[in-house]
Amino acid sequence: MSGTLLAVRGLSAGYGPLRVLHDIDFSIAPGERLAIVGLNGHGKTTLFRAIMQLVGWQRGSILFDGKEIGGTRSLGEGRYTPGIVRLGIAMTPQGDAIFPGLTVREHLDCGAHAKTAWRDRTRRRERVYQLFPQLDELQGALVGKLSGGERRMVSIGRALMSDARLYLIDEPTLGLAPKVSKRVIEALVNIPLEGKAMVITEQNVALLSGAVSRMMGMHAGRLRGEVGHVGLA
Amino acid sequence: MDATLVIYALYLAAIYALMAIGISLVWSSIGMVNMAYGATFAVAGYAAYFAADSIAPAIRSWSTGVDGMVLLAVLTVMAGMIAGALFGILVYLVAFLPIHDKPNFAVRSLIVTLAINLAAVQALLFAFGPQQKALPRIFGVGRFNLLGTPMRLDQAITILTTIVLLGLVLLWLRISRRGLEIRAVMQNSEGAALCGISTRWTALPVMMLTGSLAGLAAVLLSQSIFVNPSAGTTPLIKGLTIALLGGLGSVPGAVLGAILVGFLEAITGIIPFLGQRYVLVVQFAFIVLVLLIRPRGLGGLLDETRE
Numbered sequence: 001m002s003g004t005l006l007a008v009r010g011l012s013a014g015y016g017p018l019r020v021l022h023d024i025d026f027s028i029a030p031g032e033r034l035a036i037v038g039l040n041g042h043g044k045t046t047l048f049r050a051i052m053q054l055v056g057w058q059r060g061s062i063l064f065d066g067k068e069i070g071g072t073r074s075l076g077e078g079r080y081t082p083g084i085v086r087l088g089i090a091m092t093p094q095g096d097a098i099f100p101g102l103t104v105r106e107h108l109d110c111g112a113h114a115k116t117a118w119r120d121r122t123r124r125r126e127r128v129y130q131l132f133p134q135l136d137e138l139q140g141a142l143v144g145k146l147s148g149g150e151r152r153m154v155s156i157g158r159a160l161m162s163d164a165r166l167y168l169i170d171e172p173t174l175g176l177a178p179k180v181s182k183r184v185i186e187a188l189v190n191i192p193l194e195g196k197a198m199v200i201t202e203q204n205v206a207l208l209s210g211a212v213s214r215m216m217g218m219h220a221g222r223l224r225g226e227v228g229h230v231g232l233a
Numbered sequence: 234m235d236a237t238l239v240i241y242a243l244y245l246a247a248i249y250a251l252m253a254i255g256i257s258l259v260w261s262s263i264g265m266v267n268m269a270y271g272a273t274f275a276v277a278g279y280a281a282y283f284a285a286d287s288i289a290p291a292i293r294s295w296s297t298g299v300d301g302m303v304l305l306a307v308l309t310v311m312a313g314m315i316a317g318a319l320f321g322i323l324v325y326l327v328a329f330l331p332i333h334d335k336p337n338f339a340v341r342s343l344i345v346t347l348a349i350n351l352a353a354v355q356a357l358l359f360a361f362g363p364q365q366k367a368l369p370r371i372f373g374v375g376r377f378n379l380l381g382t383p384m385r386l387d388q389a390i391t392i393l394t395t396i397v398l399l400g401l402v403l404l405w406l407r408i409s410r411r412g413l414e415i416r417a418v419m420q421n422s423e424g425a426a427l428c429g430i431s432t433r434w435t436a437l438p439v440m441m442l443t444g445s446l447a448g449l450a451a452v453l454l455s456q457s458i459f460v461n462p463s464a465g466t467t468p469l470i471k472g473l474t475i476a477l478l479g480g481l482g483s484v485p486g487a488v489l490g491a492i493l494v495g496f497l498e499a500i501t502g503i504i505p506f507l508g509q510r511y512v513l514v515v516q517f518a519f520i521v522l523v524l525l526i527r528p529r530g531l532g533g534l535l536d537e538t539r540e
Binding site for chain 1: 410421423
């Protein structure tokens with residue numbers, strides 16, 4: 001097992017004239033669960049979107065498993081995203097940016113993009129249903145009709161269907177009731193990593209405290225080092 | 234309203250539905266208004282004409298019975314659909330691939346596809362001249378009685394073929410993996426990218442599929458009108474307005490819009506003081522009226538909303 005799975009060096013990114021990220025440096029090792037905490041509008045989502053090449057422009061190096069997926073780019077957002085996904089990064093977007101007109105089962109199948117994953121999809125779906133038993137009864141329901149918490153579970157389940165080695169989970173508890181938030185975080189913490197890694201962004205430090213291996217703060221587009229665990233929970 | 238009129242209305246609706254669904258699917262999946270759809274229609278019509286023209290003698294010498302006619306019909310329809318699909322690939326290569334990730338793609342592609350449309354129509358005019366070509370009556374010219382209602386054979390077969398092929402397309406979209414990917418792109422292209430689905434590769438089957446639908450419409454409509462270089466203009470305009478009427482991107486909306494417009498056209502044609510001349514006027518007045526009341530078209534009425 002090598003030392004780092006993802007190494008970001010000097011990453012800046014933004015939209016048009018707006019610069020959101022300022023020289024981000026961080027890395028994550030296999031088996032780690034990293035939390036990036038910070039307030040709304042300080043660049044957590046943009047960081048994930050820059051890793052997936054979904055921002056307007058970006059520069060700086062992003063090494064995933066030794067392969068460069070960053071670089072300088074000012075056009076063509078989203079053009080290389082499917083390729084990056086296929087390398088083994090699964091991102092669950094913030095909020096409900098998913099397919100409202102697909103059923104839960106179809107939605108999960110969308111996550112199984114690799115050939116082997118597609119053949120294996122029935123077994124993988126079962127695994128997701130074990131993690132989120134609620135979804136088992138909702139297999140045929142349209143995602144657009146589910147509650148916020150259920151949609152979040154579908155979104156995470158979709159990420160788990162793939163062969164990803166790095167999960168980027170963006171604001172998993174955004175807009176959820178405290179009880180539901182806790183359940184979603186519990187599920188995320190219980191996902192076995194085994195050489196994979198997970199980055200979670202979150203505004204509520206107390207929810208993640210003690211549940212992740214490392215925590216970093218983000219403020220005004222810069223990473224502010226290790227936060228350490230605050231004893232709030 | 235007598236049965237003949239209903240059949241005629243359904244016949245028009247079938248052809249309009251093919252055009253409208255093609256335009257609607259392209260818009261909702263890859264965000265492009267395909268103005269080259271009229272040219273696709275005309276090119277497919279010519280391909281079907283030449284295919285039928287060159288194979289008809291061989292088939293007639295082989296058999297003059299029903300099996301020969303069926304074979305000719307199938308080959309002509311296939312020629313039209315294949316030509317439509319090939320033209321769809323051309324539009325994909327010229328109007329989608331080079332500019333789809335540039336800013337303002339919706340407007341740029343509109344202009345590029347409009348240019349393709351004009352260029353293709355002029356190319357057809359240059360190559361084949363303005364003469365009308367008549368496709369052979371591949372479905373025969375007879376009439377038959379269904380439950381006491383006289384039906385024209387070609388109209389009945391057109392309605393039937395459209396229902397079967399559109400049903401197959403919608404079924405394919407619902408159950409196949411490629412269909413799942415297309416529907417994912419239609420609903421959320423960024424979400425689809427995050428699922429490893431590339432719009433660049435999803436757009437190709439969409440363009441081929443919609444191209445072949447235009448080809449099918451061309452062959453079916455050419456049973457009652459002639460093929461000429463600008464034959465695609467009216468179907469394009471009607472398809473586009475019906476797609477708008479149904480709410481761009483909504484397949485059930487497009488079908489409902491096509492049925493409404495089909496009936497409207499059939500009924501306007503027989504009202505004594507309006508007649509065939511006023512078909513387009515009445516049609517556009519109706520569409521303007523609907524869009525005034527429901528700016529997003531009929532589609533929203535049919536979609537299920539969250540309870």
